Amino acid sequence: MSDTGQTRKSDLNEVMLAMDVVDTLRHQQSVVDRELGAEDHDRALIEKIRTIYAGQGLTVSDEVIADGVRALREERFAYRPPQRSFQLTLARLYVNRGRWAKRGALVIAAMLAIYLVYHYAVVAPQNRSLQQQQRALQELEAMPAKLADQRDRVLAEAHEDAARNQAEALYEDAMASVSRRDVEAVNKGYAALGQLYARLILQYRLRIVSRPGAPSGVWRVPQNNPNARNYYIIVEAVTTDGKLLSLPVTSEEDGKTSTVEQWGLRVEPAVFEQVKRDKLDNGIIDRNVFGLKKRGYLNPQYTIPTTGGAITQW
Numbered sequence: 001m002s003d004t005g006q007t008r009k010s011d012l013n014e015v016m017l018a019m020d021v022v023d024t025l026r027h028q029q030s031v032v033d034r035e036l037g038a039e040d041h042d043r044a045l046i047e048k049i050r051t052i053y054a055g056q057g058l059t060v061s062d063e064v065i066a067d068g069v070r071a072l073r074e075e076r077f078a079y080r081p082p083q084r085s086f087q088l089t090l091a092r093l094y095v096n097r098g099r100w101a102k103r104g105a106l107v108i109a110a111m112l113a114i115y116l117v118y119h120y121a122v123v124a125p126q127n128r129s130l131q132q133q134q135r136a137l138q139e140l141e142a143m144p145a146k147l148a149d150q151r152d153r154v155l156a157e158a159h160e161d162a163a164r165n166q167a168e169a170l171y172e173d174a175m176a177s178v179s180r181r182d183v184e185a186v187n188k189g190y191a192a193l194g195q196l197y198a199r200l201i202l203q204y205r206l207r208i209v210s211r212p213g214a215p216s217g218v219w220r221v222p223q224n225n226p227n228a229r230n231y232y233i234i235v236e237a238v239t240t241d242g243k244l245l246s247l248p249v250t251s252e253e254d255g256k257t258s259t260v261e262q263w264g265l266r267v268e269p270a271v272f273e274q275v276k277r278d279k280l281d282n283g284i285i286d287r288n289v290f291g292l293k294k295r296g297y298l299n300p301q302y303t304i305p306t307t308g309g310a311i312t313q314w
Contacts, residue, residue: 140178143186147174150193157200159296166298167196199298204237204245206290206300208275209262216279217272218264218314220253231272232264232311233304235290252309265290265302266309275304 046065053060154167174189210216219231237245249263250256267275279285291300 154197157296163298203295204239204293206235207238208285208288208290209234210285231269232266234264236262249310249312251312258312260312264311265306267306
């Protein structure tokens with residue numbers, strides 16, 4: 001080994017020894033401070049350190065011990081925490097970057113979860129509701145013109161005042177609902193005008209039912225008058241091309257409206273007997289047309305006298 005290498009090793013050993021001496025001095029200083037006054041302090045401290053190292057089998061020169069005492073006074077080997085600075089903060093963040101990264105990921109995940117819950121539970125329903133309201137208002141603005149067109153269609157088909165009056169009443173009610181911005185009522189009014197139009201253009205004939213196993217007429221005893229009888233002729237609506245229709249009919253017995261293919265119309269006993277004799281004559285009802293529903297009218301025009309009262313079950 002070269003002389004330079006030996007010199008460096010010797011210097012390092014001396015530094016390490018000086019640091020060890022200072023550390024020992026620091027631990028023994030409080031004991032000496034309690035036992036001696038200030039003027040005997042250094043001498044006693046040097047002697048105590050020499051004794052400690054001698055007890056460990058180590059030989060330490062007085063020069064090294066004295067230098068250690070001076071270093072202790074100067075706090076040469078004492079740890080002083082670095083002063084706070086921006087560079088120090090960055091260094092600490094870099095050293096602890098793994099821990100901060102985990103915490104940051106957890107915070108971001110929590111914030112994302114909160115955002116998603118808030119968006120889908122609160123914001124999205126509010127947006128959908130707002131969009132629906134906006135669409136409804138846009139449709140509402142177009143309804144006056146649509147209602148007028150629907151009313152005009154009905155008036156163009158109507159051949160009787162009853163249909164015209166009903167159309168005007170439905171139109172006025174719907175327009176009042178437009179003013180109130182009652183979208184549901186407006187839509188109902190528009191639909192009612194459409195149903196009125198469909199009813200007006202409908203054409204069919206009322207035919208007396210005359211098929212094997214199907215009654216052509218029935219009689220009933222009213223609940224409020226057990227001594228009386230009500231007579232009904234069973235009819236069905238047939239289009240010009242022979243199709244059977246299902247129509248809404250209101251029963252006079254319970255006031256309920258049902259959509260049916262067959263229903264009974266109340267007649268006088270004499271009319272009931274007349275239809276009965278016609279069927280018994282040859283098994284066929286020759287005069288089987290009970291009435292005609294023409295285009296432009298709300299109700300059929302009956303060819304057989306009837307009160308108009310109806311039943312839907314028998």
